[in-house]
Amino acid sequence: MHLFTLLDMAAAGFPDRVGFGSRTDGLTYADLATKARKAATWIAGQKVERVVLIDENSPAVPVLLYGSALAGLPYAPLNYRLATDQLRSVLARTAPAVAVVDAPVVDRLGPVDGITFVTREEFLHQVDEAAEAADGPLDPEAAAIWLFTSGTTGEPKAAVLRHRHLASYVIGSVEFMGATDDQAALVSVPPYHVAGTSAVTSSVYAGRRVVYLPAFGPETWVDTVRDERISQAMVVPTMLGRVLDVLESTGERLPHLRNLAYGGGRMPVPVIERALRMLPHVEFVNAYGLTETSSTIAVLGHEDHKLALASEDPAVRARLGSVGRPLPTVEIEIRDPDGTPVPVDTAGEIWVRGEQVAGEYLGRKASTADGWFPTNDGGRLDRDGFLFLEGRLDDIIVRGAENLSPGEIEDTLLAHPSVADAGAVGVPDTEWGEAVAAVVVLNAGASATKEELQDWVRGHLRSSKTPEHVVFADSLPYNDMGKLLRRKLKEQLVTEAGA
Amino acid sequence: MDLKAGTGLKSTVCATEIIVVRTPSSAVDLRCGGAPMVTAADTAIQGQELNPAHRDGTLLGKRYADAASGLEVLCTKGGEGSLSVGDSPLVRKDAKPLPSSD
Structure with a gap:
């Protein structure tokens, strides 16, 4: 084709x-x-x-x-x-x-x-x-x-x-x-991102008109969705949070909007819960994909969102934080560092195979002879095949012999009422190899001490996941697609500690 | 006929054009309107006629599959003839609703 x-x-x-x-x-x-x-x-x-x-x-x-x-x-x-x-x-x-x-x-x-x-x-x-x-x-x-x-x-x-x-x-x-x-x-992702190119190719085949928003701003986004009667859009997590702030202050509810897809980074569960409450007529879709896989390979559809939100079963409710199930045309496996598939609910590296998977860089094939591509993303599959992301493998914190997912620690910190934003990284530690360090941005006018936040994480997760270091900052470094630059955060922390 | 994913074929009796999207497990006798199909580069075979038993038509953008061989094709141009492997008609695949994510 x-x-x-x-x-x-x-x-x-x-x-x-x-x-x-x-x-x-x-x-x-x-x-x-x-x-x-x-x-x-x-x-x-x-x-x-x-x-x-x-x-x-x-x-x-x-x-x-x-x-x-x-x-x-x-x-x-x-x-x-x-x-x-x-x-x-x-x-x-x-x-x-x-x-x-x-x-x-x-x-x-x-x-x-x-x-x-x-x-x-x-x-x-x-x-x-x-x-x-x-x-x-x-x-x-x-x-x-x-x-x-x-x-x-x-x-x-x-x-x-x-x-x-x-x-x-x-x-x-x-x-x-x-x-x-x-x-x-409404397409507000830039043309050099895979979501920007797939927006063109998918929309042309679907027969869906594309309206471009050349530069994202939450007010312009809301105005355009209203004025152009936009029925669907794709946003990255930081965009969604800012859009919801505008909707809250203006009372606009975008009645023509039917479908909102999000992806490109970890969506904090409180943000998606707020979105589901504020826009009950909109169907939400969480999409996970990579450049190397021609865009989306797994989706959490709207029904999945509703079932998770309404469920009493913690395992089902947790799926609001998953990226859903693989597309029917794609196979996903979780493998250990030797490349051996691991059991259900066990974390490892996400491998993917399918006709859309290119797995190739200029001058270098990155997939195996039988078509499997190692994504360098950590994750696990639950009993019903829902995929949970644990971040780039390079970002996983190895404390003692334990692999800790920075995303889980960040989500827990974000659930604290005083916390506006949080990033967790591993920093060198003589006893553990790596220790957990958290950089926290507090809400305007809010206060919290290091000990209070440590107790909060210990109470929700377990002690090995509690940040040994908590540093307060005015903001966190993101790239223009809303991905937290953990490596940059780590460099800053290590430099500050050494200085 | 040896069909591979990506092969483009056209009908010899109507306007139908297709592209193979899933390679069959073995060689199949793919027909349109009851007559053999040819590759896009071939000049049409003259003198073929549309068999009335195979004129349900093909629709642009629809996918058709043969369960026995696993063959699946995408119709890139619709026509009057319908697709079959030998005399057994290909079945139109109904869209599986996937939430839009782009």
Whole structure:
């Protein structure tokens, strides 16, 4: 399967339906297919090997994605928020490439060997002037998208997603034209994130109009959802908390919103409980996936949310903090460090297999010969197959011989009435190897002592999980997708302790 | 016929086009409208006729499966003929409702 085939199907089946932009003057599927064919001609004329985007979301995104697909070249959306040096170094790895950019990027980066810069406006103009590319053979093995991982530990890795992976994900999880024509999705994740690319490919196949919010702000998000009559959206945990604050203060309840998916980081249970109470007409979906797996591999659906919230059984209730069950097209196993599967309710590394699983980086295959990809995420499966995440394996705190999940300690601290935010990391300890350190942000005007918080954790978990160190801070470091940068937190703590 | 996931085929008697999404366990005699199908690159075989017993039609975007061989195809262009392995019709797979997560 090939992504361009999926666009072709949408254009053949529903040519006049608006796929991107406003209902009145947005881009229809027929328009998009025409522009993508023109873009393919334009791309072929550039004599390059990659097509780069350094820009916020706009209707140029689907044109570039499908135009690259038809031209047979990988589309590589880069993180425009990277520091200049890092962005230059990532960009250099895509050479020879044409880079469609937001105009100020050209001055900021300066010349880069093998890279031709074109502004978004110029790109769209030149595409309109180009001839439509003819249908040619579409190779499902061709690389469709390169996505650079965030690279908090070193040089960013380029995950390579081939057409067959991305198309398998779409046709396995989305019903062709399953959306009614009054549905619209608000996309506020950036184009360089896998959720940004899958929002395009899934929405086109579902026949669901996409409205872009180029830069997230909770008030703008709420206004857009109301004004554009958005029926569904995807948010990361920090976004949801901020949106709920706006809803609480304005009384807005977004009556057209039907479906809210969240993912991309650990969602604190109190936040999702609050969301379920405030928006009873909205169906919540928790999605777990990785760049290397073409997006979602497990979902906690709305029924699961309701059953968990209403249950007296602690094991069922705990599922509100799970990421649900694997997609029917995906297999998930939990394995020990030797690669041997472990029993139910035992923590280990999450391994995944399925047609959507690419498990490949530039120049390196990261999955086994029989298709299993080790995610480097820790987790466990319960008796009914619900998956619980325990964070990146590198983040797990090893105290004595015990593996402690920082997320569980953070959730417990967050449940304390005085605590606004919390991060837990392991710090070097002569007795235990690692000790638990917690960095805590208190609510405005609230107070709590180190001893009080230690007693709180000891009372809810057990003593080995109680932070030996509690440090108070004004804020915690997050990346732009709302992921807590535990490594940065750890560096700060170790530096402070040493100083 | 040797079918692999990703293979594109077209009908010789109607507008139907499909892509194989699941490889069958063994070679199968895949037909549309009762007549053999050809790969997208082939020129259509002339003189084939739509068998009235196989004209329930195919629908764009629907998936069809043959339980015996595990073959599954996606219809990328609808047509008048219906799909079968030999004389045994492929069954349309109803969508399994998955919550949207993108």
